Amino acid sequence: MKVFKSNKEYINWFEEAGKNFSIGIAPTMGNIHVAHLSLLQKAIEENDVGVITIYVNPTQFGEGEDFDNYPRTFEDDLEKISKLETANKELIVYAPSEEDIYPDGFDNFLKAGSIANELEGSVRPTHFDGVVTVVNRLFEILKPTKAYFGKKDYQQLRLIEKMANELHPNVSIVGMPIIRESSGLAMSSRNNYLNDDQKSQALILKKTLDEIKNSVKEFKDIKTLNNHVQSLLESDKRFNYISLRNQKTLAEISSIKEDIVILGNFQIGNTRLLDNLEV
Ligand code: AMP
Numbered sequence: 668m669k670v671f672k673s674n675k676e677y678i679n680w681f682e683e684a685g686k687n688f689s690i691g692i693a694p695t696m697g698n699i700h701v702a703h704l705s706l707l708q709k710a711i712e713e714n715d716v717g718v719i720t721i722y723v724n725p726t727q728f729g730e731g732e733d734f735d736n737y738p739r740t741f742e743d744d745l746e747k748i749s750k751l752e753t754a755n756k757e758l759i760v761y762a763p764s765e766e767d768i769y770p771d772g773f774d775n776f777l778k779a780g781s782i783a784n785e786l787e788g789s790v791r792p793t794h795f796d797g798v799v800t801v802v803n804r805l806f807e808i809l810k811p812t813k814a815y816f817g818k819k820d821y822q823q824l825r826l827i828e829k830m831a832n833e834l835h836p837n838v839s840i841v842g843m844p845i846i847r848e849s850s851g852l853a854m855s856s857r858n859n860y861l862n863d864d865q866k867s868q869a870l871i872l873k874k875t876l877d878e879i880k881n882s883v884k885e886f887k888d889i890k891t892l893n894n895h896v897q898s899l900l901e902s903d904k905r906f907n908y909i910s911l912r913n914q915k916t917l918a919e920i921s922s923i924k925e926d927i928v929i930l931g932n933f934q935i936g937n938t939r940l941l942d943n944l945e946v
Contacts, residue, residue: 668749670760674767674808677759681810684757688715689812694805697721697762698738698856699747702846706815707758708751709843714812716757719748720805722768726776727797733937738856761809768804776800779826782917786822786910786930787941798823799830806835813839817846819853821928821943825917845942847873853942860938868905869940872933875899875909876944879929883946889923907932907939914945 671677691710695703703719711717721744728734741762748760779795782788788795806814814831816824828840846854851873852866861869879896886892892911900909912919914926927946932939 668745668753668758668760670745670762672762672764674763677761677808680759684716690714690716690718690810691813691815692718692720692761692805692809692811693815694720694722694802696723696737696856697744698740698859699744700854700856702817702819702854704747704751705846706817706843707748709841710813710815711751711753711756711758713841714756716759717753718759718761718809718811720809721760721762722801722805724768724797724801725765726769726800727794729791729793732791733857733860738859763808767808768801775803777803777830780829782822783826785917786908786912787932788822790907790939795823795826799826802827803830803834806831806838811838813841815841815843817844818842818943818945819845819855819941821930822917825915853940855940857938857940861935865935865938868935869933871903871905872931872940872942875906876929876931876942879909879911880944880946883923883927886923889921892923905934907934 691714693703693706693710707717707719723737723739725734745760751758777796777800779799783795816827818824824842831838831840848854850870852858852869858866882895883892886895896909896911900906909929909931911927911929914928920927928943929946930943932941
């Protein structure tokens with residue numbers, strides 16, 4: 668395992684290695700858990716080199732959000748990553764400094780697509796601009812063949828696909844399944860903010876999404892389905908939203924025959940929990 672803490676180290680390795688190989692990257696903000704490792708594992712399986720990036724990106728946090736408190740556990744992360752089965756392939760940890768990502772005078776900030784203003788974006792207005800900006804930088808620096816992102820952050824995945832399609836058409840974006848605790852709770856670094864009681868409250872989100880998924884077929888028209896979802900949403904103030912969207916465009920669905928994803932956000936204290944289910 669190689670650990671590079673600057674662009675310079677990565678670029679030196681890249682030049683020396685000869686460039687003629689495929690690179691799969693798994694971007695993360697660290698505090699590595701099993702779901703992050705599943706992205707890296709796939710990157711290693713499908714490419715000659717697997718790169719996991721660890722960078723807590725300031726531009727995707729809004730004012731008053733948890734940038735300062737976000738769990739930074741670099742040494743533990745390295746230990747977990749080093750235990751991964753690599754089948755003798757090259758494994759790289761890329762943990763850049765802020766100056767590497769946003770050098771002095773940096774002004775190449777991107778705007779995510781219009782869907783960025785809805786769902787998560789309705790309460791985190793600049794969040795996805797920061798996400799596509801940092802992912803664009805990672806693509807410029809690391810020159811990946813494929814990049815792996817979790818479907819847990821479904822809206823993020825679709826906005827990154829759009830950005831890549833426009834700016835990096837040679838990079839394949841791979842959406843990876845949601846990894847859950849045995850309880851059903853989607854894994855997330857932010858679950859660390861919850862105590863046991865709050866973790867069991869959080870299961871309401873997955874249960875509600877399951878309930879909707881199981882009942883979709885029972886509804887003959889979109890209006891009665893939407894009314895049902897609305898009543899579930901109103902039944903618990905901790906839901907920020909539950910929304911039925913088209914899996915590809917993330918537009919609101921106009922027919923129950925579309926490929927639907929049910930997206931939900933549930934809030935416990937200051938912690939916003941995301942989950943979704945494809946139907
Ligand atoms: P983060 O460090 O939380 O920004 O996540 C880094 C990557 O891991 C993103 O592509 C996330 O979608 C993905 N990820 C985080 N949690 C999960 C999960 N429970 N299942 C699948 N992917 C996940």
